[in-house]
Amino acid sequence: MKILTGTQIKEADRYTIEHEPISSIDLMERASNTIAEWICNNISKASPLLFLIGKGNNGGDGLAVARILFHAGYDCSVYLPFEKEQLTSECAVNLERLPSYIERVTDIKRISNKHILIDSLLGTGVKGTLKEPLLSIIKKVNSLSNEVISIDLPSGMMSEFGNTDQTVIKADITLTLEFPKLAMLLPEAGEYCGEIITLPIGLNREYIEHTPSLYHYITLDYIQSIRLKREKFSHKGTYGHALLICGSKGMAGAATLATGAALRSGCGLVTTHIPYNERFAIQANYPSAMMSLDDEDYFSSVPKDLSKYSAIGIGCGLGQEHQTGEAFKELLAASYKQPFVIDADALNILADNYHIKQRIPENIILTPHPGELKRLVGEWHNEEEKINLVKRYAADIKSIIIVKGAHTMICLPDGNCYFNSTGNSGMAKGGSGDVLTGYITGLLARGYSSAHAAILGVYVHGLAGDKAAARWGIESMNSKDIIDFL
Ligand SMILES: NC(=O)C1=CN([C@@H]2O[C@H](COP(=O)(O)OP(=O)(O)OC[C@H]3O[C@@H](n4cnc5c(N)ncnc54)[C@H](O)[C@@H]3O)[C@@H](O)[C@H]2O)[C@@H](O)CC1
Numbered sequence: 001m002k003i004l005t006g007t008q009i010k011e012a013d014r015y016t017i018e019h020e021p022i023s024s025i026d027l028m029e030r031a032s033n034t035i036a037e038w039i040c041n042n043i044s045k046a047s048p049l050l051f052l053i054g055k056g057n058n059g060g061d062g063l064a065v066a067r068i069l070f071h072a073g074y075d076c077s078v079y080l081p082f083e084k085e086q087l088t089s090e091c092a093v094n095l096e097r098l099p100s101y102i103e104r105v106t107d108i109k110r111i112s113n114k115h116i117l118i119d120s121l122l123g124t125g126v127k128g129t130l131k132e133p134l135l136s137i138i139k140k141v142n143s144l145s146n147e148v149i150s151i152d153l154p155s156g157m158m159s160e161f162g163n164t165d166q167t168v169i170k171a172d173i174t175l176t177l178e179f180p181k182l183a184m185l186l187p188e189a190g191e192y193c194g195e196i197i198t199l200p201i202g203l204n205r206e207y208i209e210h211t212p213s214l215y216h217y218i219t220l221d222y223i224q225s226i227r228l229k230r231e232k233f234s235h236k237g238t239y240g241h242a243l244l245i246c247g248s249k250g251m252a253g254a255a256t257l258a259t260g261a262a263l264r265s266g267c268g269l270v271t272t273h274i275p276y277n278e279r280f281a282i283q284a285n286y287p288s289a290m291m292s293l294d295d296e297d298y299f300s301s302v303p304k305d306l307s308k309y310s311a312i313g314i315g316c317g318l319g320q321e322h323q324t325g326e327a328f329k330e331l332l333a334a335s336y337k338q339p340f341v342i343d344a345d346a347l348n349i350l351a352d353n354y355h356i357k358q359r360i361p362e363n364i365i366l367t368p369h370p371g372e373l374k375r376l377v378g379e380w381h382n383e384e385e386k387i388n389l390v391k392r393y394a395a396d397i398k399s400i401i402i403v404k405g406a407h408t409m410i411c412l413p414d415g416n417c418y419f420n421s422t423g424n425s426g427m428a429k430g431g432s433g434d435v436l437t438g439y440i441t442g443l444l445a446r447g448y449s450s451a452h453a454a455i456l457g458v459y460v461h462g463l464a465g466d467k468a469a470a471r472w473g474i475e476s477m478n479s480k481d482i483i484d485f486l
C-alpha cells in the first residue's frame with residue numbers, strides 16, 4: 001500500500017470529490033460512517049464518549065461520528081473550544097447537524113475518568129508548533145488516564161517529518177483514514193499512535209495508483225502477490241542451498257538461531273560454517289542442517305567450493321577478530337556474486353573497512369539495527385535526515401538496507417522504502433536479528449529476488465513474532481520462539 005503525504009492526501013480528497021463525483025460533506029460523512037462502524041464493532045456502549053472537536057475538517061469528522069454514534073445508542077458528549085465562526089464550512093455543517101440532546105462540555109477538567117476521549121482536534125492540516133488553546137488542551141489530555149482514540153492521526157502530529165519537539169496527543173488507538181501516515185511509522189512520534197487501524201474511505205483508486213510515492217506499507221495482499229509457488233515435481237536441488245557463516249567462541253547461539261530460521265524458509269539445503277568447537281548446538285537442535293567447520297574459534301577460512309551455494313548470510317555472532325575481517329575479504333573475492341545478507345559483526349567489519357565496502361557485490365542485503373546503521377552512514381538528528389542517509393547509502397552500494405526496529409524499513413537502491421506492518425516490542429531481544437538473517441538468507445537461496453526476500457522476510461518474521469507473543473506473552477517470548485512460528 002502506498003503511503004501518500006498529507007499534501008497528496010488532500011489532493012486525493014479533492015480529486016475524489018471532483019471525479020466520483022461526491023461533495024466534500026458527503027465524503028466526510030462516508031469517512032465518519034466508517035469510523036463510527038469501527039467504534040460500534042469494537043467499543044462497548046457502556047463507555048461514555050467525549051469528542052474533542054477542532055475547527056478544521058478533522059473536527060468535522062468528530063462531530064459527524066458523535067451524531068452517528070448518538071443515534072446508535074452511545075452516550076456522547078462534545079467539547080468544542082472554538083466559536084462557530086472559526087470552523088471550516090464542513091465542520092460548521094456538522095455542528096448544525098449535531099442533535100441538541102448531545103451534551104456540550106465546557107470544561108475539559110471536569111470529565112470523569114470513565115470517558116473515552118475521541119480526539120478530533122487536528123488531522124492532516126496541522127502546521128508548525130501547536131498554538132493555544134490546542135497546546136494546553138493536548139497537554140491536559142496527556143496528563144489524564146482516560147483511553148484516547150484519535151481520528152486520522154493523533155492531534156499535533158505532522159504527517160511526515162518535523163515531530164522531534166512537537167506536542168502530540170498520546171493515543172491508545174489511531175483510526176487513520178485510507179493510508180497510515182509516514183510519521184506514524186517512524187520512531188520520532190510513532191509511539192503516540194498506540195494501535196494503528198487503517199480505515200478505507202473510498203478515495204479515488206486511479207488517483208492513488210498514478211500518484212508517485214517512495215513510501216509503502218507492507219500489506220498481506222502484497223505479500224501474497226510475491227510468494228513463490230512450490231512445484232509438485234521438484235527436489236531439494238530446485239530450492240537452493242543457503243550458506244550461513246556465523247558464530248564464534250561462546251556465540252554458537254546466534255548461529256543456531258540463524259540456522260533454524262533458514263531451515264524454515266523453504267530452501268532446499270542449509271549449511272552453516274561454524275568453528276569446530278561450537279558445532280554441538282547446531283547438531284543437537286537442527287540435524288537437518290549441514291556443517292562446514294572452521295579450525296579456529298572464529299571465522300578464519302573461506303568454506304570450500306562456494307559455487308554450490310545459492311545465497312550466503314554472514315555476521316551473526318561472528319566476532320571481529322582481525323583474521324575474520326581477512327576471511328570476509330577473501331570470501332567476497334571468491335564468491336560467485338551470489339546474493340548476500342550481511343548482518344551484525346560483519347556490518348561492523350564493513351563499516352570499518354573501505355576495501356570490503358569496495359568489494360561487496362551489488363544487490364545484497366544489509367540488516368543493521370540503529371547502532372550498526374550509525375557506524376555505516378554516520379549520525380543523524382531527525383528521521384528525515386536518517387532516511388535520506390539510508391537512501392544515499394543504499395544507492396551508493398546499489399543494495400538493500402533493512403533498518404530494524406518497530407515498523408522496520410526496507411530501503412531499496414532506487415530510494416523506495418517499505419515499512420513493515422507486523423511485529424511487536426517482545427521481539428526487541430537478543431537473537432531476533434539472527435533469526436531474520438537466517439530466514440532471509442534461506443529465502444534468497446529459495447529463489448526470491450533480493451527485494452522480495454527482504455520484504456517477505458521482514459513481514460513473516462514480524463508475523464511469527466506476533467504469534468509468539470500471543471502464545472508466550474510479549475515479555476516472556478524470546479527469539480527462539482519466533483522460529484517456531486515461521
Ligand atoms: N473532504 C476532505 O477533505 C476530508 C477530510 N477529512 C478530515 O479532514 C482532516 C483535514 O482537515 P483540515 O485540512 O481542515 O485540517 P485539520 O482539521 O487538521 O485542522 C486545520 C485547522 O487547524 C489549525 N492549525 C493548523 N496548525 C495548527 C497549529 N500548529 N496549532 C493550532 N492550530 C493549528 C488551522 O488553523 C486549521 O484551522 C483530515 O485529517 C481528516 O480527518 C476526512 O473527513 C475525509 C474527507
Ligand SMILES: [K+]
Binds near residue numbers: 058123151152
Ligand atoms: K486527530
